[in-house]
């Protein structure tokens with residue numbers, strides 16, 4: 001069995017038109033000024049239109065959106081983000097986790113993440129002492145032998161901070177979920193906004209409780225990690241339970257790249273294909289080409305075979321035949 005994934009992140013798709021000053025208290029005012037002076041020229045609707053076209057031309061089995069759909073996390077931005085997601089596909093195909101911009105300032109579930117409701121897990125949020133969004137996460141969506149586990153690292157933070165946190169309640173649920181999915185022999189793909197590995201972003205933008213997450217993963221194992229947030233593509237290997245696990249970050253899907261080519265818009269296509277001994281991972285990066293004003297795919301790269309439980313069992317069965 002194979003699965004084609006498209007991984008997009010940091011779409012920052014909202015326009016912020018017609019905003020009143022009353023909506024711009026505190027950190028949001030600073031964020032608005034950053035948008036007015038720089039970000040609105042960087043994150044462009046024409047790039048997102050080209051992204052949509054590219055995805056429509058070859059629809060993936062699963063489209064992952066690892067957060068930062070908005071700029072300031074305002075109610076109208078969430079509604080605009082939900083409308084954009086609807087154009088990309090239904091919730092059975094489009095899987096979303098929030099980023100730090102969705103928690104730009106503290107807001108209620110109804111005025112915030114709740115407006116993305118069709119794209120959140122359907123069960124009621126669990127009680128949590130953390131931000132409202134945490135109650136829905138981790139989310140699990142199983143497609144054949146592939147389990148997509150989405151984690152929220154979105155928390156309200158002070159001005160100039162873009163940090164993230166997993167939190168103890170969520171990490172406990174994550175541990176239980178990954179253990180269960182591992183026992184079932186599923187191939188587990190963890191997706192989150194902030195990088196699970198250190199050194200990718202500056203400390204003020206980093207995951208505050210990385211040790212908690214890595215401890216959890218060391219207990220349970222995981223086959224693949226995908227993230228955004230850095231606005232450039234990064235590849236790391238995390239040593240987990242004696243295996244080198246890929247942690248793949250994708251750049252912003254809407255950026256013109258005003259600060260350099262490496263920050264220009266891109267998204268990843270990941271093909272997971274079962275073969276003897278594991279699942280082969282192939283990565284194809286598609287980048288925004290300002291000349292043709294469309295996304296152009298680079299050559300596919302073979303990232304090797306990832307071992308996992310069911311594949312090992314299957315090898316035993318195969319060799320017995």
Ligand SMILES: [Fe+2]
Nearest residue numbers: 068099100229
């Ligand atoms: Fe971010």
